[in-house]
Amino acid sequence: MLAGGAARRLGGADKPGLRVGGRALLDRVLAACAGARTTVVVAGPRPTARPVTWAREDPPGGGPLAALAAGLRHTTAEYVVVLSADLPFLGEPTVARLLSALAASEADGVLLTDAEGRDQPLVAAYRAAAVRRELAALAGDTAGREAREEPADGKGRADREGGLGGEGREDRSGGEGPVGREGGFGGEDLVGREGGFGGEGPVGREGGFGGEGPVGREGRAGRAKPAGREGREGSGGRPDLTGMPLRRLTGALRLDRVPDAVASFDCDTWDDIATARARIREHGHVLDEWISAAKDELGIDLDVDTGLLLDLARDAAHGVARPAAPLTTFLVGYVAGRAGGGPEAVAEAARKAAALAQRWADEATDARPDA
Template sequence: MTAYEPSGDPGAGTDPAPGPGPAGYDAVVLAGGAARRLGGADKPGLRVGGRALLDRVLAACAGARTTVVVADPRPTARPVTWAREDPPGGGPLAALAAGLRHTTAEYVVVLSADLPFLGEPTVARLLSALAASEVDGVLLTDADGRDQPLVAAYRASAVRRELAAPAGERAGREAREEPADRKGRDDREDRADRKGRADREDRSGREGPIADEGRDGRVDPAGREGRDGRADPAGREGRDGRADPAGREGREDHPGDRPDLSGLPLRRLTGALRLARVPDAVASFDCDTWDDIATARARIREHGHVLDEWISAAKDELGIDLDVDTGLLLDLARDAAHGVARPAAPLTTFLVGYVAGRAGGGPEAVAEAARKAAALAQRWADEATDARPDA
């Protein structure tokens, strides 16, 4: 295992300046879970800080060449490509495979749709760490040190290789891991697996670890069972009930042979990859319960975050992508309010924005207009204390 320690204090939720990332990446966002711990609520559509959770995650991966959302289509703040696993509700591994089919970049960022505090700097940091290493993926760990495989950057070729591998090969690689290392990974990924099981509904109406039980309720030693109830030694079976020696299942409605990934836990993938880890207790925070939603909404309204969150929400709502120096504008508003009159603050900042827009927009135009307005406000204030005639 590889441990990647970034500079700064990720546990405090502050992102260090990311290094140069890869030239391009794609993103796959998994947003099709059943959200059973939220009573079946539309989790991607729940709002935190005035924005849907899904839109917040899409803003964090806005630099992706292609963004694929695995879920039923819905309105989003940014354009995306839609995909769906077959059958729907097949779990995160099947959803990831469905999304990956629409990507072409060397690197792919894989995210769940319930990360209210994820931002572009964290995504850039994951990609930079991946590009600078020889591992297959870099993922975040939460406050308890547990892996979060759905807040990660991967080499797409490595993920495709493992997803296409027959079940027997994946199980063999997993079984050959060192016992201590295996136990550590199991402990870290236990929460992710529990979440996947809770969000996944058994098509037959039963609950439980689908990956370990056959259609008739008998346990298959290989972890899978044939459609007619007979164990398939390779871990897969064809539609006609005959075992497929390659561990793949033929489907007439899809090109080529694809393994059946329905119900399989994410550790079937991550257990076979070489992974590095970046600790970040804030960016990895996900919303599984109503208490999590309440915590996220309260934190966003804290004094140290509220202005940045408001500006981000307003930019998304207005459809603009502009890095605004909020400190500069706040200083201008203060000078206008104190040196002229309180109503001058919002009116002046509005005029600055209007002038910057007419000048072509951009941070430089905003800064120049704000500089001129601030100088005027300072001259205005000076006159109140200077009785000398104007030279």
């Protein structure tokens, strides 16, 4: 998951920490890849809803490809899921669908397309070997070009342009879609800067790759020097991908596409944040969103039969009194927890409480006592 971008369109706000439906965007994406064997987030460490592995490109802000390389370093998985950290409506079924589609395909990757049909390379699953191969080729091509362009004074382009900082010389966007700059990959691992990368899990937008391939870890751009086919090197002696846009990678891969306007929705602007927050509160979504947020906040993982509990609350309110509804559901949860928890324990406790509420209701409607 890539989660370390500058978020300029949000005025430099801490995008991964912005809340939608009471949960940080980063935590929402982490929930979508909860089944990952390893979760890697390419960004500076911060509190998260579940444990992750942290990675960082060198220099920080060096662009999506540098971040992707940093994240891939932490996985040996065959597939990597690449996610940005600003996808409020991404869920586990979508991540599973991407991985299943990739496994059934001969393509190098499978990505979502948005409502306008634009590619979203930071909501995608990739073959890690293909990504490492192309990252290595890009690093080698850049090295060869800089060697050819070195002037007589012996100074490379990095020296002449004042060095390659976190912003890079080129636009870091991944192409024409809103995904662009802050991208990343993952497989069964999750990584990420403002998204993240990993091996067998999702990764993200403003992040990068690492792994054990030929790309190398987080190299810092120093004085440019001829490097031949071995790649332009950073201060750590590794090929340098600083400043390269994501499209340099995706343009070299064979990709299949899956349309999904909802899961691919990302939050680049304050208007996007407002839209996401409004959608969360729509009638058809609000209860599921609230239950998910409450479970995350309380640190529990439990399949909740919402219909069963709502029916119990209704029976208690109608058969006893309105305040009985929340009190009864609390007691059911408490008893289920003492019984070991789980859906079966909740269902059994709810059945008993519903039967009691029905007996109270029956007594209220009796015209006279039983003979």
